[in-house]
Amino acid sequence: MSPPPASEQPFEEIIDTLRAFLRGSRLPSVSEVAQRMPDPFHILVSTMISLRTKDEVTSASSKRLLARAPDPKKLAELSEAEIAKLIYPAGFYNTKAKNLKSAAKTLVSRCGGRVPESMEKLLELPGVGRKTANLVRNLGYGLDGICVDTHVHRIANRLGWVQTTTPEQTESALEEVLPQKYWIPINELLVRFGQTLCNPVSPVCSRCPIYEHCPRIGVKRSR
DNA sequence: AAAACGGGGGC
DNA sequence: GCCCCAGTTTT
Structure with missing residues (x-):
């Protein structure tokens, strides 16, 4: 199934879930x-x-x-x-x-x-x-602007928030769709998420807290 | 768009 | 041995 348009993503719910999931985990x-x-x-x-x-x-x-x-x-x-x-x-x-x-x-x-x-x-x-x-x-x-590293670039694309090929495209595309209050915190959240569960090669989708918001296909959640 | 910079750790 | 790692600069 195709992802909902970025403009309809429940960002607040997704980010709150990530915050709760990452609470206590190590900082970059x-x-x-x-x-x-x-x-x-x-x-x-x-x-x-x-x-x-x-x-x-x-x-x-x-x-x-x-x-x-x-x-x-x-x-x-x-x-x-x-x-x-x-x-x-x-x-x-x-x-x-x-x-x-x-x-x-x-x-x-x-x-x-x-x-x-x-x-x-x-x-x-x-x-x-x-x-x-x-x-x-x-x-x-404390100034706004989305810091896009490889984790932010990869995960924003995985989640269907943007469809981009370069980090610079991701930066401007994300600023179009992501509410401004998340521009600063999104980086650390996705880095921490990306360093563990949503890693580049073998994301642990079976334990993903925001699985239902991810459009990836062919990955089954296991019990 | 692709290569170079670069050593350490995981597998 | 071959892969990757909170990228940037040069070709």
Whole structure:
């Protein structure tokens, strides 16, 4: 059966169900940082480290680097080699070290030593794309904008909320259909859901709390 | 649109 | 051994 049009999705019910289901489950690494230290710079650094890297590694690497460089000025003073060593074994550590140092220098020289709020300014930082910029705005400044990572992209399509091929298409399509009050929380919810049950390769549909809202066919719920 | 960046852990 | 991982940039 085809999914109901996105405009008729019972978003409130689905999201409430997800919230209840995920209550008590572990937070993704960047949200952890946001809870511990809701500082835009800390969000930026841990998000840059998190790209294509598992949560546990991201968390440990972020802690080491931020303990040593808690602000843009301190980070800009570290060498690329020092940064690379601190964030190892996060993936792409050499590229990330270069981007982190370069971004920190830009923050000091052109942004008054602070992390900018505007999408435009954030996107000028090396190594910062729409996903990272939106997450910094969401968690660091409480500003709207849907942060689309692979989990949000995959699950929004699985659930029939959007039909898109690129994350950027998902971002604009989701903003068309999803009530604005969910723009910030949707990311963490779908990431947590996507890291466990609704994972990329073998989603555990038999235990899915929102199974009845999912249009996937050929998957039977088992007792 | 596809490739490159990249080491660690799961299977 | 081969796969993936809170993506971004370059070709």
